Amino acid sequence: MHPSPARPRPCSTSLRNRTPRWPWIELGSARSRRRLAKAGSVSDYEYLVRESLDEGSIVRVFLNRPDARNAQNRGMLVELDDALTSAEANDEVRVIILGGLGPIFSSGHDLGSRVQQEELALGPKQHPTRKIHGGTRLGAEHRMLQEWHYYFDNTRRWRNLGKITIAQVHGNVLAAGLMLMWACDLIVAAEGTTFADVVGTRLGMCGLEYFGHPWEFGPRRAKELLLTGDSLDVEEAYRIGMVSKVYPEKQLADSTLEFARRIAKLPTVAALLIKQSVNQSVDQMGFHNALNSCFNLHQINHAHWAEVTGGASVGGTPEFGVPAWRDAPAVRPRLPA
Secondary structure, X not given: OOOOOOOOOOOOOEEEOOOOOOXXXXXXXXXXXXXXXXXXXXXXXXXXXXXXXXXOOEEEEEEOOHHHOOOEOHHHHHHHHHHHHHHHHOOOOOEEEEEEOOOOOEOOEOOOOHHHHHHHOOOOOOOHHHHOOOOOOOHHHHHHHHHHHHHHHHHHHHHOOOOEEEEEEOOEEEOHHHHHHHOOOEEEEEOOOEEEOOHHHHHOXXXXXXXXXXXXXXXXXXXXXXXXXXXXXXXXXXXOOOOOEEEOHHHHHHHHHHHHHHHHOOOHHHHHHHHHHHHHHHHHOOHHHHHHHHHHHHXXXXXXXXXXXXXXXXXXXXXXXXXXXXXXXXXXXXOOO
């Protein structure tokens, strides 16, 4: 969760068998997007860029709101679900890479940009999903059903896709950016990447809708990071097993692609059953049920703030000791440099 007031420049490009060296830089400029659009075919995505590589065996999907720090508005999340499930349905695809354009992977959910406000409000630009999946219900029911479908169950569905997925992250990975990353089977990161969930310290919330924190960070480290809002550096993320590979930033795209190519050579049945064996083992340990329980606690947290603020906010406010976003202190590293 992170508000971003900037409005992105919409662009979507689908490429085949092209491998830009620094995709978050090259694809981020208007000139490069025009060049790449001429080289490939233009898709219908407004908030994503999708590439098909190696005769379709590898698909790369990039979040494409660099000016908004890839804040996840509703349109982006709906497009992402379409991009991932269509890649899953395509039998030619073996590996999916998920990355972000611009200086960071994702700042989390969009809580404040003009795009998000227009998607929410009544009017010609309201997103159609605001009228389904609880969108026409009232109060806590409305919020619970909308967040269940577009934040929580989407993420869990992506975790269980029938293809191997790799998160390619760089810069800051904040709040709901963690959710997208954790949904992937493997995580590779650029040197200097940091990870933080600031919704406790900046929203008065108990964590994200998809509460993977104890499983990814470890229980005590998860409590510390949520209670302080401090960030985890990429070296510690690698040591605790959350991140699989760490590459120099300029080599991130190429190195991730080579990693994906190694995995794509495995027989698809072996890759699928390895993934299911691990996921089902973790589910038997309690992961699935814990996610359900913590989602409900998240909704209680929202309901608390809605009640004490008289419906003015579903997060904490300054009069209750939660600083306004723009006044919040900078994120501190958990471990000193």
